[in-house]
Amino acid sequence: MSKSTLAFALGALAMTASLYAAPEPPIYNSQSTSHPESGLHGMVSSREKLATEAALGVLKDGGNAIDAAVTLGFAMAVTTPQAGNLGGGGFMLIRSADTDTTIAIDYREKAPLAAHKDMFLNENGDVDKELSRYSHLAAGVPGTVAGFALALEKYGTITLAEALAPAIDLATNGFPINEDLYESLKTGKPRLESHAPQTIDIYYDEEGKPYPPGHIIKLPNLGKSLQLIAEQGPSAFYEGPIADLIVKDMEAHGGMITKADLANYQAVEREPVRGNYKGYEIVSMPPPSSGGVHIIQMLNILEPLDLKQYGHNSAQSIHLMAETMKYAYADRSKHLGDSDFNPVPVEWLTSKDYADEIRSKLSMGKATPSTEILPGEPIHEGLDTTNYTVIDNKGNAVANTYTVNFSFGSKIMPPGTGFFLNNEMDDFSSKPGVPNAYGLIGGEYNSIESEKRMLSSMSPTLVLKDGEPFLLTGSRGGSQIITVVLQVLLNVMEHEMNLSEAVAASRIHHQWLPDKLFVERGLSQDTKAILTEKGYEVVEGRAMGTANSVSKEDGVYYGAGDPRRPDTFAEGF
Template sequence: MKKRVICLLAALCIVLTGAAWAVDFQDVTARHGMVSSAHELASRAGVEILQKGGNAIDAAVATMLALNVVEPNASGIGGGGFMVVRFAATGEVVFLDYRETAPASATKDLFASEQAKAEKWSVLGGRSVGVPGQVLGMFTALEKYGTLSFAQVAEPAIRLAEEGFEVHPMQTGIIADNFEKMAAYNDLDRSAFFEGGLPIEAGKTLRQPGLAKSFRLLAEQGPDAFYRGPLGEAVVASVNASGGAMTMKDLQGYAVKVGEPVQGSYRGYQIFSTPPASSGGTHIIQLLNIMETFPVSSWRHNQPQHLHTLAEAMKLVFADRGKYMADTAFVNVPLRGLTSKEYAAKLAGKIKSDAVMVDVEADYPWTYDNQKAMAYVGGTDDQHISTSHFSVVDAKGNIVASTNTVNYFFGSGVVVPEYGFVLNNQMDDFSSDPQSVNAPEPGKRPLSSMSPSVVLDPQGRPFMTIGAAGAWRIITAVSQIIMNVVDFGMTMDEAIEQPRIFTYASGGKRGPLRMEDAIDPDVAALLEWRGHNVEVQPRGGYYGTAQGILFVDGVMHGGADSRRLGVPVGY
């Protein structure tokens, strides 16, 4: 016992000296409007629309389209996503769900066979493609809340697609990493992403005339071009030619959901985020509720007590996510229980400062919910690192947070010929277990972790808009960023750039405690000594890539993740 105490004190002395880690934190500031996205050219496209008199919703659609051009691997009209909008005039917050849905051909056992697993049906080719929702999501947002036409907001993206942009080495690397699946489903000689059968080189100009043609068709014909016209016919043909079974009826039956976000609070700050079919908002609130019971601000940031408690809380949250979270159109989910302060206090009581949980079962949030308890099998296969988030604020103070995806980088690997957009492989976010409530069914939305969020200060004023890419790590990244600002007083960019951790529980057992190598190695050693199964990894997109805007004394402060090519732009 004496030896253990001496070792602990020695380790603490090492930890308190801190690690040598330096990043150039630099908020971009503006007073009139701002867009923070994963690529500077997309941010500039959104700001261009703001400067032409568009509102935040107009700019959001412009940014979304431009991201399709400059990050075709991560999001686009072949995918789907979520949007949270706060209106300055009324304070109302609305949620738009244009997540992909399973086609009518989907069955619960679609991915259960050994053949399906061996041939990776859920991630490669036509069987992996969900019915895309982003096009109808954009038009719904514009028609309900925008001030400009689709043709007007699409102008910057069409220009980018036709004139092209310089390819970054990171983008060449992503294309190269996905060469095999792209080659399996596309004629590389006709692909904009390849030259002479090889990935387009960094420094070259990437032009996408097919994508520009798609946007022009949408400007001329509206969403019918996609759901009833030539774009949709091309989607169906591409899906079916690559092993899937989709029909025009699947596209014609797609609907956007408009409703209320999930709500919670952290130390008096109000949080508005995504309800199911995203698990993200609910479990961000749950994680922050647990952490709210601890004196986080009195701890040293990213030091042992802070990271130990945070890791234990993450395990409890993901244990519940795996058991209870699903599409609420198909099953009752105890959302009130999962976001209850009382339930969080119960879970926090399981966290011990001197012990590490190895066996981590889901608890029972039904006690704190007003629905009849249900027993069911949860589960999801959400493990990718793709997706793209952006945040927008206009001169009137309207706020948009939006996260969009084609799931894996380059999705299913299928690029629609002639029109140049990537088709998602969102069907992989369903469970391969036919008994799971997250098994594929016609019209069901697969479970997501995307969490575009808006945060108000204790006086009800806009405080932050934040979101991230990175599958399960979206939940943990957004939570850590919010705590970095609220508990540790960081600026927006400083909060985003901090090294992060991630862990989870699944099947009743803990996962590894993964942490970026920018965290003090002595902290990692002490956590491992304490009993955590630590895995140190290089700093990168695995831990989520975030973009956000923080309001400080009426000034917008933008931050964007250097783990991606993120850049905020304001005026």
């Protein structure tokens, strides 16, 4: 990124800073559990209790972690429609005991065939945010159904119909609205009312108020869609009656997704990115996720600094993490994108040598202004997301993160389908140097192209200890996902916290631009004062991420539901 582009980006980011300073409901009580290995079949941690219980039921019936993860994902498409989805996409990291390998399944959404670089620019050449976020053009071709079907077919032991059965039951026979969904319905009503008016009759009472927690709700159209997938397989979604409903709605409202787009979509397996930190092996998602690359990059930078000597969340530890985050997000702005379209220098970005180079530039005493940090140059020859984790006693493990992007995505529900479409097209760089909804700057590598997958921050991550699954984590939170996962890993590997402590501990975030250090409530006034003296603009505000995690150590399974959301639930048996 040039100096002029950087200056332009700084000006544009002034409009996005309020996104991070907005207040959020208080942190909720965590639900976590642990059990001895004897007689235990596994551990599940997710954002929603009914989905966790559906996954546990699969494990109890003899299914493996992959079976349970797919079942959980479909169940959350019912109980958590603001994030769980059929109309979105994501990433799944699978540790297979049978093959003793870790596989990354990329079911990220893709740009439609007709998509083009300037599709969200108005006549003045400026980005039209309504088009990129709340129109039918905002939706990428969904990947969830294809991704789940691929995972189950290759690594599961149950049928797709069996995995869908709990979700079909919940949608058809009803489930109680929880606090999380209730809060999303309160804030989402204006957009839902204008973009998907049929949802008002489903989720709101006669006075137009969202049904309260505990109210039993049925979703018959969603139940029909799920039943069609159970009977006909993924083709029902990509070529059959569900595809017809999606395309009909697209044609009626100027959208781009066609039958050809849906029929051509495929989830793909990719080789994970790998690193190591003080004897632990880190395995995470490759591009088009930026998360795995930059988590490993930041761990490489921080490893020799011995953060433990400074103390967890001390001013000096936070300073060193924030400086490291700036360099990683600067590199993200230039070098990351869909590796099927542009060569992403993964090996260089995750190398110890490049980490040494960055570390030599870190100021130990003062904050380096973001204007002085530019993306590195290799020596050549992307806020409603949800994650969940599952581990079983056979050695299988899954970390999955999927999303429709914003809460309820584009707020568009094709009539008759029962599910919301994503607005992931906003995760492309609609115009290089102009921030997206999360304030992230992107470059040409993440520009819009036909059939390209948009860059993501989703970061399902596995830590291996002595070659065995030790910790699985991930998060929601848009641009904050990467730093949330980083801190959970550091809390366990560096500060030797137990899983519940690691997930609950206060978090910080810096993403290079805007040049602000965002912190959760919980840091002492003294710490914030020292950070201010070091040159940081400290912004205290909303809770960051939801890092539902599981681990296994010394024959004991642990699960931690992140306390930042009201309905997270971790349980084993």
